[in-house]
Amino acid sequence: MQIKRFEASDIQEALRQVKSEFGPDAVILSIKELERESKFKPLMKKVIEIVAAADNGFNNGSAKRERKTYRSNYDADSIKKTLFEYFEYMLLEGVEESVALDIAKMLKSIMPSPHLEEEGKRCILRVLQGQDMQTKRLKLKKNSNQKVAFFGPTGAGKTSTLVKLATAVSFSGRYEVGVVNLDNERIGASAQLEAFGNISGIEILNVKGKKGLKEALKGMREKDLILIDTPGIGRKTAFLAEELKIVLEEARDLEGYLVFSATTKTRDMLSLMEVYAPLRINGLIITKMDEASSVGNVLSVAYMTRLPLCYFSMGQEVPGSLKAANLWELVTRIFHRGIKEVISSLPPEELAFRRNRFEILMEEEEDLFWEQEGENETKEKGSNSALSLRI
Ligand SMILES: Nc1nc2c(ncn2[C@@H]2O[C@H](COP(=O)(O)OP(=O)(O)OP(=O)(O)O)[C@@H](O)[C@H]2O)c(=O)[nH]1
Ligand SMILES: [Mg+2]
Structure with a gap:
């Protein structure tokens, strides 16, 4: 196992560095916000420090097969991250955890692009409609009393x-x-x-x-x-x-x-x-x-x-x-703020902890019904620390 410190001006960049060096199976050991002297003294600038660990091998030797795996996992990982952001955002907007989790699980299979929030909202509307959420108006009829x-x-x-x-x-x-x-x-x-x-x-x-x-x-x-x-x-x-x-x-x-x-x-x-x-x-x-x-x-x-x-x-x-x-009005009212901005303004340590928890919640139900190929392997990898996080 290899352990390394990464430093960047924001968490996204730090995570990107971890991914490109260690790949998608890297385990985050800690995330901290530190202060460093900036060029314009006496101002201090904030930096994010991530300490991550990876099994030996990724990028060391740059085997073609490994790069391929990384690339195909990248989309799945970025979707996971997006689902987490939607989930977390919904909680901040007062959606019950069980409801937000249900939505995130259903969103997983239909979310076409994790990058477009407008599309994300439409997918959420589809999920809600598919779950039999309805609107209804009075049906008036002459002489119906x-x-x-x-x-x-x-x-x-x-x-x-x-x-x-x-x-x-x-x-x-x-x-x-x-x-x-x-x-x-x-x-x-x-x-x-x-x-x-x-x-x-x-x-x-x-x-x-x-x-x-x-x-x-x-x-x-x-x-x-x-x-x-x-x-x-x-x-x-x-x-x-x-x-x-x-x-x-x-x-x-x-x-x-x-x-x-x-x-x-x-x-x-x-x-x-x-x-x-x-x-x-x-x-x-x-x-x-x-x-x-x-x-x-x-x-x-x-x-x-x-x-x-x-x-x-x-x-x-x-x-x-x-x-x-109107369901669409409700969805747009809930998603009226930029999800990424809201999420990135949260403390990174809290976010890392919550993401870990989200992933456990997302996996829970699947565990009940079937065992996936390679599941045990994944669990073993992730079990080396209570705070481990797969990115
Ligand atoms: N801002 C705002 N105020 C509202 C709205 N609907 C009702 N109100 C106000 O809420 C207060 C209570 O409304 P009522 O219609 O008297 O409530 P109620 O359910 O009949 O109350 P009770 O008869 O005491 O049980 C009033 O001051 C209304 O003007 C709304 O959509 N927005
Ligand atoms: Mg009344």
């Missing part, structure tokens, strides 16, 4: 979204819309919708209980669309979901939309999904997309639940801030 309810935690934007949808549908002039408000236990809870009813001329009925809902729906049987607002339900008031379920038995063929704010953490959204389990959920509406600094959580929840994304709300304007959900 369609009923749609909005569920979600307090302050998520249920009433605002309902108002935006009711306005948009009513302004089209083609459909008759009515609103039923089941959220009227709290003081002042009905005021928001009553004010809207007065301005828009849309009929609003404040309703209590099963009987009340039955009467209201009867009165609105001529409407093409009935939008139903519900009280905010959280983990501590989970029992309300059971009560609501019983009340809503009156509304046959009801479609339920779960409203989440994009500023809610993935874990909190998933835990709220349990609260809403008694209710029928047909899709997700994501509000406050304008306030969220990253939307990886939106991708994660939609991916993990496979519930269709229906609408995105991007502000408070009525109805202009409500848009039909």
Whole structure:
């Protein structure tokens, strides 16, 4: 085994040197950022030092066969590196690790070029579509007396979204819309919708209980669309979901939309999904997309639940801030920063450690199903250090 120190102004260049000297099977023993005196004293310049090891042989003697192997491995390696960058970038944008890993694994087989980020985004869209991630809009039909309810935690934007949808549908002039408000236990809870009813001329009925809902729906049987607002339900008031379920038995063929704010953490959204389990959920509406600094959580929840994304709300304007959900928009929103720049700004030691971990995660599932040719050999090579890294 041969061990050598490499030094360069950035990590890419240092890794390139390691590769060209030691080949793709080199093992990184350490990566450090050092300070060196620059020409313009007293300024110090930062340099990257990599200590790497390789089995004797690569480049020593320059056997033609070895060069060939290096060249063919180079593409596979650069794809691996790119996959790692996409994975790491997705984590930084708030995508759940399990989701980012799934995407990276599927990307592996379809990624045509690791160098074009635009192409990468399209590949990710294809992966998501291939995984049955869907978008869905309301399907309106004259005289269908369609009923749609909005569920979600307090302050998520249920009433605002309902108002935006009711306005948009009513302004089209083609459909008759009515609103039923089941959220009227709290003081002042009905005021928001009553004010809207007065301005828009849309009929609003404040309703209590099963009987009340039955009467209201009867009165609105001529409407093409009935939008139903519900009280905010959280983990501590989970029992309300059971009560609501019983009340809503009156509304046959009801479609339920779960409203989440994009500023809610993935874990909190998933835990709220349990609260809403008694209710029928047909899709997700994501509000406050304008306030969220990253939307990886939106991708994660939609991916993990496979519930269709229906609408995105991007502000408070009525109805202009409500848009039909679009997967491509979600992907471009997540990949709005240059992946390479973001990744190269991370500390090299951290990056090396994370890359090692990524490669282990990528290999894990393959281990479960089959043993690849030469697999044991590879493992032995890589097992000489806990922090070993194949580049
Ligand atoms: N910035 C921004 N604010 C929003 C958006 N959607 C709703 N809001 C605001 O969020 C706040 C809460 O919205 P509501 O519609 O009252 O929420 P809710 O889910 O009905 O809340 P409860 O009835 O209390 O359960 C209001 O101030 C809305 O204007 C959005 O897409 N972007
Ligand atoms: Mg409300």
